[in-house]
Amino acid sequence: MKRNTLIRKWVLTFFLLLMAAMMVFPVVFTLSNSFMTENEISQNYPSDREIQQDNIAHKESFGHLKLFPEKFSFEQYKAFFDKKQSFIDKEQSNMKFYGNSVLMVFPIILGQLIVASLAAYVFGKLKFKGRDTLFLVYMVTMLMPFQVTLVPNYLIADKLGLLNSFGAIIFPGVFGAFGVFMLRQFVMTIPYSYIEAAKIDGASHFSIFMKIILPLIRPGLAALVVLLFADYWNMVEQPLIFLDDPSKFPLSLYLSQIIEETRGIGFAASILYMAPMLLIFGFTKKYLIKGIQLSGAKD
Amino acid sequence: MNIRKRLNNDGRVAAFFLLPSLIGFSLFYLIPFVIGTIYSFKGGAVGGSFGGSFVGFFNYKELLASSSFLKAASNTFWFTAINVPLVIGISLLLALYLHQTVLFKNVIISSFILPIVVPVASIVMLWQILFDWNGTLNSWLVNLGFSQIDWMKSDWSIAVVSVVYLWKNIGYNMIIFLAGLQNIPKDYYEIADMEGAGRFFKFRQITLVYLTPTMFFVLLMSIINSFKVFRETYLIAGDYPFDRIYMIQHYMNNMFASLNVQKLTAAASLMVLCILMLVFVFFAIERRYRRFMS
Numbered sequence: 366m367k368r369n370t371l372i373r374k375w376v377l378t379f380f381l382l383l384m385a386a387m388m389v390f391p392v393v394f395t396l397s398n399s400f401m402t403e404n405e406i407s408q409n410y411p412s413d414r415e416i417q418q419d420n421i422a423h424k425e426s427f428g429h430l431k432l433f434p435e436k437f438s439f440e441q442y443k444a445f446f447d448k449k450q451s452f453i454d455k456e457q458s459n460m461k462f463y464g465n466s467v468l469m470v471f472p473i474i475l476g477q478l479i480v481a482s483l484a485a486y487v488f489g490k491l492k493f494k495g496r497d498t499l500f501l502v503y504m505v506t507m508l509m510p511f512q513v514t515l516v517p518n519y520l521i522a523d524k525l526g527l528l529n530s531f532g533a534i535i536f537p538g539v540f541g542a543f544g545v546f547m548l549r550q551f552v553m554t555i556p557y558s559y560i561e562a563a564k565i566d567g568a569s570h571f572s573i574f575m576k577i578i579l580p581l582i583r584p585g586l587a588a589l590v591v592l593l594f595a596d597y598w599n600m601v602e603q604p605l606i607f608l609d610d611p612s613k614f615p616l617s618l619y620l621s622q623i624i625e626e627t628r629g630i631g632f633a634a635s636i637l638y639m640a641p642m643l644l645i646f647g648f649t650k651k652y653l654i655k656g657i658q659l660s661g662a663k664d
Numbered sequence: 665m666n667i668r669k670r671l672n673n674d675g676r677v678a679a680f681f682l683l684p685s686l687i688g689f690s691l692f693y694l695i696p697f698v699i700g701t702i703y704s705f706k707g708g709a710v711g712g713s714f715g716g717s718f719v720g721f722f723n724y725k726e727l728l729a730s731s732s733f734l735k736a737a738s739n740t741f742w743f744t745a746i747n748v749p750l751v752i753g754i755s756l757l758l759a760l761y762l763h764q765t766v767l768f769k770n771v772i773i774s775s776f777i778l779p780i781v782v783p784v785a786s787i788v789m790l791w792q793i794l795f796d797w798n799g800t801l802n803s804w805l806v807n808l809g810f811s812q813i814d815w816m817k818s819d820w821s822i823a824v825v826s827v828v829y830l831w832k833n834i835g836y837n838m839i840i841f842l843a844g845l846q847n848i849p850k851d852y853y854e855i856a857d858m859e860g861a862g863r864f865f866k867f868r869q870i871t872l873v874y875l876t877p878t879m880f881f882v883l884l885m886s887i888i889n890s891f892k893v894f895r896e897t898y899l900i901a902g903d904y905p906f907d908r909i910y911m912i913q914h915y916m917n918n919m920f921a922s923l924n925v926q927k928l929t930a931a932a933s934l935m936v937l938c939i940l941m942l943v944f945v946f947f948a949i950e951r952r953y954r955r956f957m958s
Contacts, residue, residue: 382772483685512928516699516928618785662843
């Protein structure tokens with residue numbers, strides 16, 4: 366009996382580890398392949414376009430998944446930083462698109478942290494008429510895909526003179542409802558008695574916010590940073606609509622262009638692209654888990 | 665009197681704190697939404713696409729007669745209808761396993777939530793290498809004596825997109841379920857044990873019942889995230905992918921590109937209506953559930 370449960374436990378663990386390996390496989394694969402030479406890449410994975418599509422299997426032209434480079438090299442990374450490799454803007458290096466992403470994502474995160482934490486305090490701890498209805502409106506817009514308000518958003522960006530500038534992406538991002546929703550969940554875990562006590566001591570709402578609320582929702586802020594970063598670092602729809610000029614594209618869009626043009630440096634570019642995400646993930650994993658779990662908790 | 669005064673005070677402070685959010689939110693979300701709904705009832709003006717006269721439900725009729733809209737809507741519907749239960753089932757099963765003492769628990773959990781932060785664009789390469797006509801999967805198939813499958817240009821494409829959706833969302837749901845499971849008091853199971861309840865009974869009568877609020881949230885998030893799968897399909901297959909993975913967002917984007925504001929806003933309004941109905945159904949069920957619990 367005991368032996369049986371032990372075997373079951375090991376089989377289960379093995380199965381879970383196998384699934385876990387499948388989850389991380391894309392990252393591991395991309396990392397190891399980023400150290401192959403461009404030559405090896407094109408040998409391993411011939412592009413579909415060069416091959417005639419008929420119903421006969423061309424065995425010699427099949428791509429083969431390879432995990433370990435024949436020769437360890439930094440060639441892809443060097444090529445990525447080389448100016449002549451940029452397809453859209455010959456004057457600039459690929460790094461320009463990295464910069465574009467940073468210039469759009471950082472203001473969004475910073476802005477939403479400020480705006481959303483203030484709003485979350487209001488929705489979570491202050492009482493006024495119509496609060497819950499207003500919050501419901503926030504929630505519903507959070508659920509809608511970007512395309513739903515495409516046309517009017519475009520018109521408003523046009524009116525505000527934001528078209529084809531980073532502002533057209535930054536401003537809607539700053540006021541997204543997700544941060545309000547998530548931080549509210551954290552604010553609600555703070556007991557009312559803390560706030561009452563501060564009020565009796567004569568603290569203003571602003572100092573309550575700064576000295577009690579903000580420090581206590583720090584895990585929530587950390588989780589929000591990661592989730593917003595993951596979402597906006599990865600954006601596709603917004604730049605596609607609001608930016609005409611391809612040299613303003615963020616890395617997320619530009620990367621697919623790199624891959625289309627030369628698979629050779631695609632892996633290194635992908636690694637450089639996901640590196641900041643992975644780093645932040647490593648440092649804030651604990652908060653991220655807590656944040657996601659709390660956002661699912663009911664009040 | 666005192667309470668009334670406090671309420672008023674809160675109101676003024678609330679307005680002040682909420683103002684930045686409210687202004688931006690109205691400008692970039694609420695007002696566009698209202699304008700969009702109004703446009704969906706207007707015809708095209710002679711000079712341009714905007715500001716024609718009211719035409720009632722004409723745009724909606726046109727929309728419902730359009731085969732590409734129907735195709736896109738049904739694709740999106742079926743994708744969501746199949747994959748949301750699937751992702752919830754798998755992540756609940758995993759959470760149930762991981763709720764027990766499991767070796768390497770932290771490693772396993774970390775691996776499962778890693779996909780949340782991996783940008784889609786960076787795995788497009790792997791996708792192509794696996795699913796191209798002369799990709800790795802086909803090479804395996806041919807070696808095993810089967811014929812090649814054109815993964816991205818056949819009915820298989822929907823399965824491929826599903827795999828990516830599952831890959832990205834299982835971990836997220838799983839850790840929410842884990843938190844839900846941790847919140848169920850252990851005594852309930854102990855009492856059930858004393859009364860000699862079976863495993864299946866305990867699962868149905870305790871675990872599932874107490875997990876219901878969590879389930880609502882996971883369901884809602886999974887549906888939202890199933891709409892986000894557009895990103896993946898767009899990066900892989902562009903504006904006009906294979907028929908089976910032509911989603912409602914592709915349709916709206918393409919209507920935008922061809923400046924067909926009428927159809928776009930009508931489609932958007934219909935989608936909002938569906939989402940609203942879903943939300944209200946959820947809330948109604950949840951309220952009944954709460955009454956049942958207390």
